[in-house]
Amino acid sequence: MFVTKNSASEKGLAAQVKDVSKSFRLYRDRSRSFKEAALRRQKKRSFEEFWALKNVSFDVNEGESFGIIGENGSGKSTLLKILTKVYTPTSGSIQTMGKISGLLELGAGFHPELTGRENVYLNGSILGMKRKQIDMMFDEIVEFAELEKFIDTPVKHYSSGMFIRLGFAVAINVDPDILVIDEVLAVGDEHFQHRCNQKILEFKKSNKTIIIVSHALEEMRNLCDRILWLDNGKPQELGKAAKVVDAYLDSINKQEEESAEHKAEKIGKYGRRWGSKEAEITGVEFFDQDGKKKSRFKTTDSLRARIYYKCHQEIDKPVFGVAIHRQDGAHITGPNTKVADIKIDKIKGEGYVDYTVKSLPLLKGGYLFSAAIYDHSCLHPYDHHDEMYFFEIESGVIKEGFGIVHIPASWSIK
Structure with a gap:
């Protein structure tokens, strides 16, 4: 169940998630032809029920930066899609306050045959903006996306980076009350990621609410006030960002230690x-x-x-x-x-x-x-x-990522 309010709640909540669960049907047999599909209509198809989320509950305060972490397949993206009404929950309820803008996946909300310009207006209208409002923001959106030369090109010819730049520029410039971001920002180059982070910090300073999913744990530690850790669709831990990130890393390191021992045994055989x-x-x-x-x-x-x-x-x-x-x-x-x-x-x-x-x-x-x-x-x-x-x-204290060895050295500038 969804409830959306235009004004802030008395409790100062931006979003409230209560006992949300989401299941999908995984069909075991798929028809390979139209004839086969017609014949199977008379038979009951067998399927397996897969629960992507199970009894997830949390509140997000107004002006809070709220992070969601977990391994691939833990239900993070499914939860964001429920928050942005792409999916409906199988059970439970969600209440949000104000306008929500989401950047969920590459090309989401874009029509491949339309130009960048046409897609800006399409996305803006989907997010509840009037044409006059989009007209006022259009130049700023295009400038941020750095697509001045390609704005009248059909987006089917865009690279993944161009998709993300345009999608983020629209999402951040429609002045939402709640900004929902999935891992898609990782697709952009270093320059664009830096600009996005700066824009997100500006958004945060203006006391807007951010709900973000990312595997960049150090960035999540610095950006988020609180973090929810999901594991196989279930809440594992919810609390202050640093505490939850540390608990998650401890769990990952334990798993990787066991994996490394398994690799050692396997390689030893060969x-x-x-x-x-x-x-x-x-x-x-x-x-x-x-x-x-x-x-x-x-x-x-x-x-x-x-x-x-x-x-x-x-x-x-x-x-x-x-x-x-x-x-x-x-x-x-x-x-x-x-x-x-x-x-x-x-x-x-x-x-x-x-x-x-x-x-x-x-x-x-x-x-x-x-x-x-x-x-x-x-x-x-x-x-x-x-x-x-x-x-x-x-990686530990040393963050170098190029080469084979770390050479202790110092920098100086005059």
Whole structure:
């Protein structure tokens, strides 16, 4: 059920969502021809009921920036479409106050055969604006979208970035009371994203209400007052932005740690191995600075690779070596105990060797780890595990995203 009011409520709410659920029918069999469809009309089609949202409730205050986060398929976009009346809820109710403008998905509300100019007027009328109002705002909309040369071109010839620029320019300039934005802004280039963020901040300073879905968690942390975290269509947590983002990241990191361990096991099965086996490597494990076993680290973290071995006879002057490759094959490093001037007289029985990196310089990505035992000449391999182990680096304090390694440095300007 929808209720829309033109004036502000006594409670100062911009939107109120009560026990909203939304289901879709997923049909198992689809007709491949008109004849087949006609014959099936007499039969009851089987379907599976899929609940995209289950009992979602929250309030959005006037002038509040309210965020919605969650993994893909968690129901975020479905919820926004219900708020903007694209969908009706299966159960529950929604009450909104004032005019709502939404930017939900690429090309939404645009007719591909119409020009940019015609679509501005079409979108404006859908949002409840009169032609005179659109006339007054038209130049500002086109200027913000940076489409002066293409405004009379049919939008079917527009790129995805041009679509987004025009859609956002219309949505933000119709002076809505509530602005609803989905992840579509991620399509734009860096310049346009910056302009959009500035416009959103201006909108926020004018005490307008913003409801936004995004995977850019740091931006959500800074922009939003409160955040709702959805998980498989159900509210997982609702509260202050920083607290909810941190809880969500903790959950994601836990899942990715388990995924990294699974990848490590899988890659270990497909790596190469060779050697005479008088001494064997029985396994490699990774630990953090607290001695906790893990396969996922952050740039600048401490990593200790423990190489376990078993000797079938006494080995004189062995050399232990490792190598690290990025998943695309780039060779990062290949040190060994001989080069490091670590003298090992002999080994026998079982034991382990630790290779420790006090501060990982590696940037975000997946890395393959090799371990080997050679004779003192480094020509005869006792056991060589080539790219049989895997660990992953995620972004931490270091935000660099280009290249392979972080080089500590400083900037100065005069």
